[in-house]
Amino acid sequence: AALMATTLVQLWLCLRHIRCVQHHRNTVPEAFARDISAETHTKAADYTVARTWLAAADAGWNSLVILAFTLGGGLDAIASFLAGIVDAQGYAHGILLVGTVFALGFLADFPVMWYRRFAIDGRFGFNRANLAMFLGDRVKALLVTAVFGLPLLLLVLWLMARMGQWWWLYASVAWITFQLLLYAMYPAFISPLFNKFKPLENEALELRIRAALARCGYRDCRADVMDGSRRSSHVNAYFTGLGASQRIVLFDTLINSLTPAEIEAVIAHEVGHMRHRHIAKRLLWSGVASLGLFAVLGWLIQEPWFAAGLGVKDDSAAMELVLFFIAVSVFGFPFRWISNLYSRRHEFEADAFAATHSSADDLANALLKLYGHNATTLTPDPLHSTFYDTHPPAALRISRLRAHTDLARQKRSNWLRV
Numbered sequence: 001a002a003l004m005a006t007t008l009v010q011l012w013l014c015l016r017h018i019r020c021v022q023h024h025r026n027t028v029p030e031a032f033a034r035d036i037s038a039e040t041h042t043k044a045a046d047y048t049v050a051r052t053w054l055a056a057a058d059a060g061w062n063s064l065v066i067l068a069f070t071l072g073g074g075l076d077a078i079a080s081f082l083a084g085i086v087d088a089q090g091y092a093h094g095i096l097l098v099g100t101v102f103a104l105g106f107l108a109d110f111p112v113m114w115y116r117r118f119a120i121d122g123r124f125g126f127n128r129a130n131l132a133m134f135l136g137d138r139v140k141a142l143l144v145t146a147v148f149g150l151p152l153l154l155l156v157l158w159l160m161a162r163m164g165q166w167w168w169l170y171a172s173v174a175w176i177t178f179q180l181l182l183y184a185m186y187p188a189f190i191s192p193l194f195n196k197f198k199p200l201e202n203e204a205l206e207l208r209i210r211a212a213l214a215r216c217g218y219r220d221c222r223a224d225v226m227d228g229s230r231r232s233s234h235v236n237a238y239f240t241g242l243g244a245s246q247r248i249v250l251f252d253t254l255i256n257s258l259t260p261a262e263i264e265a266v267i268a269h270e271v272g273h274m275r276h277r278h279i280a281k282r283l284l285w286s287g288v289a290s291l292g293l294f295a296v297l298g299w300l301i302q303e304p305w306f307a308a309g310l311g312v313k314d315d316s317a318a319m320e321l322v323l324f325f326i327a328v329s330v331f332g333f334p335f336r337w338i339s340n341l342y343s344r345r346h347e348f349e350a351d352a353f354a355a356t357h358s359s360a361d362d363l364a365n366a367l368l369k370l371y372g373h374n375a376t377t378l379t380p381d382p383l384h385s386t387f388y389d390t391h392p393p394a395a396l397r398i399s400r401l402r403a404h405t406d407l408a409r410q411k412r413s414n415w416l417r418v
Contacts, residue, residue: 002330002331003063003066003067003330004063006063006330006331006333006334007059007060007063009333010055010056010059010333011056011059011060013381013383013384013387013388014052014053014055014056014059014384015056016381016383016384017048017052017380017381017384018049018052018053019381020379020380020381020384021045021048021049021052021377021379021380021381022045022049023379024045024378024379025041025042025045025046026038026042027041028041028378029378029379029395031395031398031399032368032378032394032395032398035365035368036368036371036372036378037372040372040375041378043124043375044371044372044375044376044377044378045377045379046124047120047124047375047377048375048376048377048380050120050123050124051116051120054112054115054116054120057112058112061108061112062108065105065108066326066329066330069101069326070310070311070312070323070326071310071311072311073311075101075312075314075319075322075323076311076312076313076314078097078100078101078104079093079097079314079316079319080314082096082097082100088316089316091154091157091158093316093318094153094157094316094317094318095150095153095154095157095318097316097318097319097322098153098318098321098322099146099150101322102145103142106138106142110138113138114134117129117134118131118134121232124375125233126232126233126234126375127231127232128229128230128231128232128233129230129231129232133230133231137194137231140193140194144190144193148178148182152174152175152178155171155174156171156174156175156321157317157318157321159171159174160301160317161317165298166298167298168294168295168297168298169291169294169295171294172287172290172291172293172294172295175290175294176283176286176287176290176291179283179286179287179290180242180283183240183241183242183279183283184241184242184243184245185245186240186241186245187240187241187245187246187247188245191240191249195226195227195228195230196226196227197224197225197226197227197249198224198225199224199225200223200225200255201225202255204260205255205260205263208260208263208264209223209263209264209267212264212267212268212271212357212358213267213271215357216268216271216275216353216357217271217275218271218274218275221246221247221248221271221274222246222247222248223247223248223249223250223267224247224248224249224250225249225250225251225252225255226249226250226251226252227252228251228252228253229251229252229253232253233253233373234251234253234373234374235251235253235254235257235369235370235373235374236251236253236254236370236374237249237250237251237254237266237267237270238270239270239271239273239274239279240279241279242279242280246274248267248270248271250263250266250267253373254266254370257369257370257373258366258369259362259365261359261362262362262363262365262366262369263366264358264359264362265354265358265359265360265362265363265366266354266363266366267358268353268354268357268358268363269350269351269353269354269363270350271353271354271357272349272350272351272352272353272354272357273346273350275353276346276349276350276353278346278349278350281346282342282343282346285342293324293328296324297320297321297324300320300324301315301317301320306320306323307319307320307323310323310326310327336387336388337386337387340386340387340388340389340390341386343390343391344389344390344391344392347390347391347392347397348392348397348400351363351397351400351401351404352400352404355401355404355405360401360402360404360405361401361402361405363401364398364401364402364405367394367397367398367401368398371394376394377394378394378395380393
């Protein structure tokens with residue numbers, strides 16, 4: 001019932017979004033009429049509709065996969081097959097069970113990933129990757145998951161077997177520690193497996209960015225350029241890492257699309273994320289949520305109705321883990337908007353920081369160019385945006401930045417008058 005309800009809500013939200021975007025397809029919102037052309041607005045609408053139809057199909061497909069795994073007997077069949085190869089009570093069986101389910105889920109998602117990249121992004125001129133590069137990225141992702149995930153899985157299974165009723169507390173600590181290590185290691189060890197990073201080659205722009213970082217209090221922070229154009233023409237920037245590994249990453253497509261003043265404003269926005277410690281705050285909330293989820297799992301694995309109610313006879317620790325994460329994906333959907341609300345709040349805070357330490361006008365102009373280059377719709381359905389968007393809607397974000405500009409002008413006017 002929960003799966004059906006979640007799937008129907010997802011489909012309803014997708015249909016709302018499609019209707020809203022199509023309704024405004026031929027009219028650029030008045031607030032953007034001077035900056036966004038009708039052709040760009042139409043392309044963004046068509047691109048958004050195509051991706052949303054795919055998201056709707058993906059929601060239905062994922063529901064069928066979950067049913068096949070659980071009530072369809074898929075998980076029991078996998079467990080029985082593996083029991084004929086290794087000891088059903090050993091760690092090897094648990095690791096193979098989780099690994100097999102993960103691999104099958106990955107294969108089930110593969111057609112959707114392929115279609116999104118080559119059919120949709122290719123049709124709208126965003127994809128620059130060939131099939132070999134696409135497959136290579138998927139293989140690398142699987143290997144990275146195996147290298148980091150299998151030792152963690154083995155540790156959790158060992159804790160479940162040896163630590164008694166409080167195993168979930170130790171497991172949550174292990175998971176939180178793993179997340180911290182992953183965030184710290186990502187910029188130096190994981191991200192370079194997929195992309196190349198290099199310092200800015202434009203000396204004048206580098207000096208300007210260094211001055212902006214110093215003005216914001218991050219003189220020693222790195223700002224690298226990533227070869228995003230090898231795979232996509234999308235334009236973006238982000239910050240990553242923890243502590244000494246923190247750095248700002250600019251896509252090479254962004255360097256080629258924005259003016260130096262606009263790039264400086266984007267840098268100030270990313271520094272705003274660091275100044276407000278947004279990664280640390282997200283990790284804190286993630287840790288609290290992980291503690292709660294592991295506590296629930298610690299209770300559920302003692303209840304015989306949990307596995308039986310999902311059509312699974314195998315009640316091993318590994319199977320309970322698999323079932324729990326499947327259940328969380330279903331029952332956690334209604335709370336997704338809370339996480340996104342928190343993320344959108346962080347974006348507003350970073351925008352306000354950038355407006356104070358650079359130019360709100362330059363950041364607004366940079367965002368407008370990003371919306372145009374990335375074919376981001378300016379007219380999303382509000383409810384769909386609440387559930388799915390990690391960034392605020394364009395109209396609200398730009399209006400706040402322009403309010404910062406108006407306030408700054410008013411202050412300057414008052415100062416001159418005095």
